[in-house]
Amino acid sequence: DAGVIQSPRHEVTEMGQEVTLRCKPISGHNSLFWYRQTMMRGLELLIYFNNNVPIDDSGMPEDRFSAKMPNASFSTLKIQPSEPRDSAVYFCASSLGVTAGELFFGEGSRLTVL
Protein backbone atom coordinates (compact mmCIF):
# COMPACT_ATOMS: atom_id res chain seq x y z
CA ASP A 1 0.00 0.00 0.00
CA ALA A 2 1.23 3.51 -0.78
CA GLY A 3 0.25 4.85 2.61
CA VAL A 4 -1.57 8.10 3.23
CA ILE A 5 -1.00 10.47 0.35
CA GLN A 6 -1.16 14.23 0.78
CA SER A 7 -0.90 17.00 -1.75
CA PRO A 8 0.56 19.46 -2.25
CA ARG A 9 3.69 18.85 -0.19
CA HIS A 10 4.49 22.54 -0.18
CA GLU A 11 2.23 25.51 -0.78
CA VAL A 12 3.18 29.17 -0.71
CA THR A 13 0.36 31.63 -1.09
CA GLU A 14 -0.55 35.18 -0.30
CA MET A 15 -2.84 36.32 2.43
CA GLY A 16 -6.47 36.23 1.37
CA GLN A 17 -6.07 33.41 -1.12
CA GLU A 18 -7.96 30.15 -0.88
CA VAL A 19 -5.93 27.07 0.00
CA THR A 20 -7.04 23.50 -0.56
CA LEU A 21 -5.13 20.57 0.89
CA ARG A 22 -5.88 17.05 -0.22
CA CYS A 23 -5.62 13.65 1.36
CA LYS A 24 -6.04 10.08 0.20
CA PRO A 25 -6.26 7.70 3.16
CA ILE A 26 -5.12 4.11 3.17
CA SER A 27 -7.62 1.88 1.40
CA GLY A 28 -9.93 0.18 3.86
CA HIS A 29 -9.37 2.66 6.67
CA ASN A 30 -12.58 4.22 7.86
CA SER A 31 -11.27 6.94 10.16
CA LEU A 32 -9.53 10.08 8.93
CA PHE A 33 -7.94 12.87 10.89
CA TRP A 34 -6.54 16.29 10.04
CA TYR A 35 -3.83 17.65 12.32
CA ARG A 36 -1.91 20.92 12.23
CA GLN A 37 1.66 21.20 13.52
CA THR A 38 3.38 24.42 14.53
CA MET A 39 6.35 25.16 16.73
CA MET A 40 4.22 27.16 19.12
CA ARG A 41 1.22 24.87 19.48
CA GLY A 42 2.58 21.47 18.54
CA LEU A 43 0.21 18.96 16.96
CA GLU A 44 -3.42 19.99 17.09
CA LEU A 45 -6.33 17.80 16.04
CA LEU A 46 -8.53 19.81 13.71
CA ILE A 47 -11.23 17.40 12.62
CA TYR A 48 -12.07 13.71 12.64
CA PHE A 49 -14.17 11.74 10.14
CA ASN A 50 -15.56 8.27 10.58
CA ASN A 51 -17.09 6.52 7.57
CA ASN A 52 -16.89 9.85 5.71
CA VAL A 53 -18.97 11.66 8.35
CA PRO A 54 -17.44 14.50 10.40
CA ILE A 55 -17.63 13.40 14.01
CA ASP A 56 -15.65 16.04 15.84
CA ASP A 57 -14.67 19.40 14.37
CA SER A 58 -14.11 21.14 17.68
CA GLY A 59 -10.48 21.71 16.78
CA MET A 60 -11.20 23.70 13.65
CA PRO A 61 -9.87 27.13 14.56
CA GLU A 62 -12.50 29.27 12.88
CA ASP A 63 -15.03 29.48 10.09
CA ARG A 64 -12.31 30.11 7.55
CA PHE A 65 -11.47 26.42 7.86
CA SER A 66 -13.64 23.71 6.36
CA ALA A 67 -13.13 20.03 5.65
CA LYS A 68 -14.97 17.53 3.53
CA MET A 69 -14.82 13.84 2.84
CA PRO A 70 -17.01 13.13 -0.20
CA ASN A 71 -16.00 9.48 -0.32
CA ALA A 72 -13.86 6.93 1.49
CA SER A 73 -10.76 7.67 -0.55
CA PHE A 74 -10.58 11.45 -0.54
CA SER A 75 -10.68 14.37 1.87
CA THR A 76 -9.97 18.07 1.58
CA LEU A 77 -9.12 20.77 4.06
CA LYS A 78 -9.86 24.25 2.80
CA ILE A 79 -8.82 27.61 4.20
CA GLN A 80 -10.60 30.64 2.82
CA PRO A 81 -9.35 33.30 3.16
CA SER A 82 -5.90 32.32 4.31
CA GLU A 83 -3.91 34.35 6.84
CA PRO A 84 -0.20 34.33 7.78
CA ARG A 85 -1.01 32.68 11.12
CA ASP A 86 -2.32 29.67 9.20
CA SER A 87 1.26 28.86 8.19
CA ALA A 88 1.95 25.36 9.48
CA VAL A 89 2.38 21.76 8.43
CA TYR A 90 -0.95 20.07 7.96
CA PHE A 91 -1.07 16.31 8.40
CA CYS A 92 -3.69 13.85 7.38
CA ALA A 93 -3.85 10.51 9.15
CA SER A 94 -6.05 7.47 8.80
CA SER A 95 -6.81 4.44 10.93
CA LEU A 96 -8.78 1.26 10.82
CA GLY A 97 -11.74 1.11 13.15
CA VAL A 98 -13.38 3.48 15.53
CA THR A 99 -11.71 2.47 18.76
CA ALA A 100 -8.15 3.18 19.69
CA GLY A 101 -5.47 2.10 17.30
CA GLU A 102 -2.47 3.13 15.31
CA LEU A 103 -2.68 6.24 13.18
CA PHE A 104 -0.96 6.26 9.80
CA PHE A 105 0.26 9.71 8.87
CA GLY A 106 0.94 11.26 5.51
CA GLU A 107 4.08 13.25 4.90
CA GLY A 108 2.25 16.52 5.45
CA SER A 109 1.54 19.68 3.51
CA ARG A 110 3.73 22.62 4.48
CA LEU A 111 1.72 25.82 4.06
CA THR A 112 3.27 29.26 4.03
CA VAL A 113 0.96 32.25 3.87
CA LEU A 114 2.76 35.49 3.07
Added chain:
Amino acid sequence: SQQGEEDPQALSIQEGENATMNCSYKTSINNLQWYRQNSGRGLVHLILIRSNEREKHSGRLRVTLDTSKKSSSLLITASRAADTASYFCATDVSGGYNKLIFGAGTRLAVHP
Protein backbone atom coordinates in the same frame (compact mmCIF):
# COMPACT_ATOMS: atom_id res chain seq x y z
CA SER B 1 -4.69 22.36 25.40
CA GLN B 2 -2.22 19.49 25.14
CA GLN B 3 -2.95 16.36 27.11
CA GLY B 4 0.56 14.99 27.22
CA GLU B 5 3.75 16.68 28.27
CA GLU B 6 7.07 15.12 27.37
CA ASP B 7 10.21 15.45 29.39
CA PRO B 8 12.89 16.35 28.56
CA GLN B 9 12.21 18.69 25.67
CA ALA B 10 15.56 17.79 24.15
CA LEU B 11 18.04 14.99 24.75
CA SER B 12 21.53 14.58 23.32
CA ILE B 13 23.41 11.29 23.72
CA GLN B 14 26.16 9.21 22.15
CA GLU B 15 25.56 6.12 20.06
CA GLY B 16 25.24 3.03 22.20
CA GLU B 17 23.76 4.88 25.16
CA ASN B 18 20.20 4.45 26.32
CA ALA B 19 17.63 7.23 25.89
CA THR B 20 14.71 7.69 28.25
CA MET B 21 11.81 9.99 27.54
CA ASN B 22 8.91 10.64 29.86
CA CYS B 23 5.33 11.63 29.25
CA SER B 24 2.77 12.89 31.73
CA TYR B 25 -0.91 13.35 31.01
CA LYS B 26 -3.89 14.85 32.74
CA THR B 27 -7.04 12.80 32.24
CA SER B 28 -7.85 9.11 32.26
CA ILE B 29 -6.99 7.25 29.07
CA ASN B 30 -7.85 4.14 27.11
CA ASN B 31 -4.34 3.76 25.80
CA LEU B 32 -1.13 5.65 25.24
CA GLN B 33 0.92 5.58 22.07
CA TRP B 34 4.40 6.70 21.12
CA TYR B 35 5.28 8.09 17.72
CA ARG B 36 8.50 9.13 16.04
CA GLN B 37 8.91 11.99 13.60
CA ASN B 38 12.00 12.43 11.50
CA SER B 39 12.72 15.97 10.37
CA GLY B 40 10.37 17.06 7.61
CA ARG B 41 8.43 13.80 7.66
CA GLY B 42 5.16 12.47 8.98
CA LEU B 43 4.75 10.69 12.29
CA VAL B 44 5.34 6.98 12.52
CA HIS B 45 3.71 4.78 15.13
CA LEU B 46 6.12 2.99 17.46
CA ILE B 47 4.14 1.26 20.16
CA LEU B 48 0.76 1.25 21.90
CA ILE B 49 0.21 0.40 25.55
CA ARG B 50 -3.26 -0.08 26.97
CA SER B 51 -4.41 1.32 30.27
CA ASN B 52 -4.41 -2.14 31.86
CA GLU B 53 -0.82 -2.85 30.83
CA ARG B 54 2.25 -1.78 32.76
CA GLU B 55 5.08 -2.55 30.38
CA LYS B 56 5.54 -3.38 26.75
CA HIS B 57 8.55 -4.17 24.57
CA SER B 58 9.21 -3.89 20.87
CA GLY B 59 12.73 -4.52 19.69
CA ARG B 60 14.97 -1.93 21.35
CA LEU B 61 11.95 -0.05 22.71
CA ARG B 62 10.52 -0.45 26.18
CA VAL B 63 7.45 1.46 27.28
CA THR B 64 6.06 1.64 30.78
CA LEU B 65 2.76 3.05 31.94
CA ASP B 66 1.82 4.13 35.44
CA THR B 67 -1.84 5.12 35.43
CA SER B 68 -1.76 6.08 39.12
CA LYS B 69 0.85 8.73 38.31
CA LYS B 70 -0.57 9.43 34.87
CA SER B 71 2.84 8.95 33.31
CA SER B 72 4.65 6.84 30.77
CA SER B 73 8.25 6.39 29.74
CA LEU B 74 9.89 5.33 26.50
CA LEU B 75 13.31 3.72 26.71
CA ILE B 76 15.42 3.24 23.61
CA THR B 77 18.31 0.92 24.33
CA ALA B 78 21.64 0.89 22.49
CA SER B 79 20.76 4.01 20.54
CA ARG B 80 21.89 4.58 16.97
CA ALA B 81 22.39 7.73 14.94
CA ALA B 82 19.29 6.70 12.96
CA ASP B 83 17.22 7.10 16.15
CA THR B 84 17.70 10.87 15.89
CA ALA B 85 14.15 12.24 15.68
CA SER B 86 11.38 13.79 17.72
CA TYR B 87 9.34 11.44 19.86
CA PHE B 88 5.75 12.12 20.84
CA CYS B 89 3.39 10.49 23.25
CA ALA B 90 -0.28 10.49 22.34
CA THR B 91 -3.17 9.68 24.61
CA ASP B 92 -6.51 8.27 23.63
CA VAL B 93 -8.94 10.11 25.85
CA SER B 94 -11.29 7.76 27.63
CA GLY B 95 -14.69 7.71 26.07
CA GLY B 96 -13.21 8.95 22.84
CA TYR B 97 -13.22 7.50 19.38
CA ASN B 98 -9.48 7.14 18.88
CA LYS B 99 -9.10 10.86 19.46
CA LEU B 100 -5.37 11.10 19.99
CA ILE B 101 -3.98 14.14 21.73
CA PHE B 102 -0.25 14.61 21.24
CA GLY B 103 2.31 16.03 23.60
CA ALA B 104 4.95 18.59 22.64
CA GLY B 105 7.58 15.95 21.95
CA THR B 106 11.16 15.22 22.89
CA ARG B 107 13.90 15.98 20.36
CA LEU B 108 16.49 13.23 20.52
CA ALA B 109 19.91 13.65 18.97
CA VAL B 110 22.17 10.60 18.85
CA HIS B 111 25.76 11.42 17.98
CA PRO B 112 28.04 8.87 16.28
